[in-house]
Amino acid sequence: MATRRQPFRILDIEVAPGARDATALPAAQLYTHTRLNIPLQVVHGRQDGPVLLLTAAIHGDELNGVEIIRRVLRERGLNRLRGTLVAVPVVNVFGFIHRSRYLPDRRDLNRCFPGSEKGSLGSRIADLFSREVLAHCTHLVDLHTGAIHRSNLPQIRAKVDDPAVAEMARAFGLPVILGSPPLDGSLRHMADTLGVPAVVYESGEALRFDEQGIRAGVRGCLGVLRHLGMLPPSRREPRSDWEPFVARSSQWIRAEQDGVFRPHVGLGAHVAQGDLLGVIGSPEGEGEVDIHAPAAGVLVGRNNIPLVNEGEALFHIARFDELGEVARGIEDFHTGMLEDPRESEPPVV
Ligand SMILES: [Zn+2]
Known part of the structure; x- marks a missing residue:
């Protein structure tokens, strides 16, 4: 007889199997002593499986990922989730409310990991986030955009010589992967140190929503959930022989x-x-x-x-080695993304 799955404990909440709950990581206080919290949602499946952490806006002005996480959390398939989804749509809450990439002391939170309890503001938040959130998870997808005034083609950045990471990167379903080791001090680097397979998704520009990049990101996150066995395989994703192009x-x-x-x-x-x-x-x-x-x-x-x-x-x-094919792959991908009849959300235009 199968034993009932344990509840998922994170921060101050205990989420029963088959339930969903929200809480927040107390990151800091404003000058007014108003608490500044990092919001977090948990979907705890009825059956055992991986614990996937989805993060966005670790650079506070990179907004596509915030919308990607909102849409992923509305997916009906999550009712049948195996494992646990931990979603943090706004990691750098300071930057988010100031429409800025950085923390108030101009530090880049994504260069502050692993951080320390006694360090700078960024270092303390990085340390807290690593211990209280990342350490409870088995896989990570971190969502980014280009910096201010710079846009990125939808792409995955991943340490492709690690097979578990390479499989996640492929499952995201984009035509282009940039093989790159994680930058020192980044959340992805911290995950790597903890043995948590991690990929970064890049798409679009800071302070802007980009519908193509959002759709590609939602589809990519769902692809990773399926690949990890957390969602059932889709009957509508037939491309088992499909391979992305990895940049040299x-x-x-x-x-x-x-x-x-x-x-x-x-x-x-x-x-x-x-x-x-x-x-x-x-x-x-x-x-x-x-x-x-x-x-x-x-x-x-x-x-x-x-x-x-x-x-x-x-x-x-x-x-890339096969340049012409990459360019064609990107064109097909973008056409398909905008014409996708499955899309239930009205597009951001
Ligand atoms: Zn970024």
Whole structure:
């Protein structure tokens, strides 16, 4: 006879099998002594399984992930969840309420891990989050966008030489994966240290909702839940032979002078070595400098603001072995994403 599953205990709540509950991690206080809490939702399935942590807005102005988590939590399939879903839609609550990437002391919370009890504000939040939340979880998907004025093509960043991580990355279902080790101090690095397989999803731009990136993110999270056996396999996902493209390397192309920047290629574009990517000149059109692709690749990130300083990152190019196929894969993916008849939410336009 199967024994009944234990309740899930996290912070101050105890969630019974088949139930859902919400609580918050007391992160800090404002000057007014108002408590500033990191909200957290738990869906505890009736049957045993992994504990997947979904996080967003660890950079407080990266909003696509907040909406992705809202939509994932509304999925009806979660009624039949195996295992446990822990969702934290706003990790950096300070940054979120100030529409900022950073904490009030200008620190980047995603560079503060593992943190310490006696350290800076960021260090204390990182330490608390690691001990009280991440340590209770077996897998992590961390949702990001590009920084302010920069947008990213939907992509997964993952340590692809780790088989468990590579499988999660593949399950996300995007055409493009950037194989990259986790950055020191990041939540993904902390997860890696704890032996928690983790992937980062990047899509869109800070302070903006992007429907394609949101849909791709929702679909990706559900793909990971299915891959982990937490949701039943979908009858409508037939692509078992499908493989994403993994970038061999990537590089940022930086501005060689200050001025007004006019880009000529968009996200997802396939460029050959030497192709003209854009121009920087004076406001009157003097002293124009062309920007050429230093190597063939696919554009996975781009600066969107026309005013640039020397050294500023303009284009992020990823290099693949099968460039033409990658570009076609991205095009098919985007067309499919916007025409998906399964979508129940009215789109953000
Ligand atoms: Zn970010």
